[in-house]
Amino acid sequence: MEKMFEDSEHAFAYKSDGQLRKAYWLFKMMKFNWLISFGTNFILAAIKWRLPVIGILKNTLYSQFVGGETLEKATPVVNKLGNYDVDVILDYGAEAKEGEANFDLAKEEFIKAIRYSATQTSIPFISLKITALARFELLEKLNSSVTINPGAIAVDARKLTFEENKEWQNVLDRTYAICEAALNLNLGVLIDAEESWIQNTIDGVVMLAMNAYNQKQVTVYNTIQLYRSDKLDFLQLSHRTARQHSFLLGVKLVRGAYMEKERAWAQEKNQKSPIQPDKSATDADFNKAIDFCFNHLENTSVVVATHNEYSNLHALSILQGRQMGQANKHVHFSQLYGMSDNITFNLAKEGYNVSKYLPYGSVADVIPYLLRRAQENSSVAGQTGRELFLLGKEMDRRGLA
Numbered sequence: 001m002e003k004m005f006e007d008s009e010h011a012f013a014y015k016s017d018g019q020l021r022k023a024y025w026l027f028k029m030m031k032f033n034w035l036i037s038f039g040t041n042f043i044l045a046a047i048k049w050r051l052p053v054i055g056i057l058k059n060t061l062y063s064q065f066v067g068g069e070t071l072e073k074a075t076p077v078v079n080k081l082g083n084y085d086v087d088v089i090l091d092y093g094a095e096a097k098e099g100e101a102n103f104d105l106a107k108e109e110f111i112k113a114i115r116y117s118a119t120q121t122s123i124p125f126i127s128l129k130i131t132a133l134a135r136f137e138l139l140e141k142l143n144s145s146v147t148i149n150p151g152a153i154a155v156d157a158r159k160l161t162f163e164e165n166k167e168w169q170n171v172l173d174r175t176y177a178i179c180e181a182a183l184n185l186n187l188g189v190l191i192d193a194e195e196s197w198i199q200n201t202i203d204g205v206v207m208l209a210m211n212a213y214n215q216k217q218v219t220v221y222n223t224i225q226l227y228r229s230d231k232l233d234f235l236q237l238s239h240r241t242a243r244q245h246s247f248l249l250g251v252k253l254v255r256g257a258y259m260e261k262e263r264a265w266a267q268e269k270n271q272k273s274p275i276q277p278d279k280s281a282t283d284a285d286f287n288k289a290i291d292f293c294f295n296h297l298e299n300t301s302v303v304v305a306t307h308n309e310y311s312n313l314h315a316l317s318i319l320q321g322r323q324m325g326q327a328n329k330h331v332h333f334s335q336l337y338g339m340s341d342n343i344t345f346n347l348a349k350e351g352y353n354v355s356k357y358l359p360y361g362s363v364a365d366v367i368p369y370l371l372r373r374a375q376e377n378s379s380v381a382g383q384t385g386r387e388l389f390l391l392g393k394e395m396d397r398r399g400l401a
Helices: 017-030 033-048 054-065 071-082 100-118 136-141 162-184 196-213 231-245 259-268 279-294 309-321 341-349 363-376 378-398
Strands: 087-092 125-128 146-149 152-155 188-191 220-225 249-254 300-305 331-336 354-360
Touching (some): 017 378, 100 125, 162 188, 162 196, 196 220, 196 231, 300 309, 309 331, 309 341
Parallel strands (some): 087 354, 125 188, 188 220, 249 300, 331 354
16 A cells, blocks of 8 residues: 555656656756745736736646636646546635625635536535635634534624624625535535634634534535644534534645744744644644544545645555445545645545645736745645656656656
């Protein structure tokens, strides 16, 4: 089993020789942290000032990590992945725009994605960020007013003004409209985790939505960031709360994507950092979270969303050891499009439920979103060495080196 992620031939079978070379070049550039930092600032400024960089970006970063500018233009990528039994999680990749009108437009885009997904055979989920539907400051103001436990699920909005209360109700209405559309079309909604100073509010929204829409099947999934030292406990609390309130629990397990920002925020506020003391603690909690979810699959569905081979193998060892079957309907694996193909495609080859997180949207909208995520997510930089090794291995096998 340990060798299954070393099969570069199957991992990159969907890439042409030219695409393989381009991917190798991109990851070689991404290996230099100073270049990423400089390049990010330059690209963001160039987009802002409308300099002629869109064509270059579209043929490099964009083509490697993004499905297309629209749902329809992403269809060839969806179909190509489907040919290898790899599913897709649609991710509307534009950065959130402020204002109630823009939040309403975003809601309609997510519902459009759900309706599109229902016409495809390989899109079981869409991804959703609550900050695409709500003003950040409103979520932050409510962050200390959330109750989640077996006795109650509530967000106390009494500290809000009259206008803010209307905003808050709009946030709930938008979220519920998306979840209801997904329930009616038998799709899942994976709600992303975000910064700790708004995460309590997001957790409150998600738990309320689960209580409403996860009665008979898992439609709504919360994201648990295990690089936070308190989130294994929160996962267990969420399960107890779900059982007490008689709904099914949906969970997406990730390590996390805001580590540097979280540490800087805690230092600025003179507070204890919510981040684990080191990577080994994160890895340990991630695997404990897998154990916990796999021990409760009678009322829990889980997406193991990681590029970490060790954690994926840990999950596989449990499934195989308990003879739970590859295509267990309660277990799904996922990696980002453009990364960790050795994991995704080899899992699919063995019959496991696995998907690519596939952003879509215009170049000008999606590239800033991708660059900021790359800056925030230190695991992206850590992954480049492994990607280069595997791409180089496949280039050697094809005689391209």
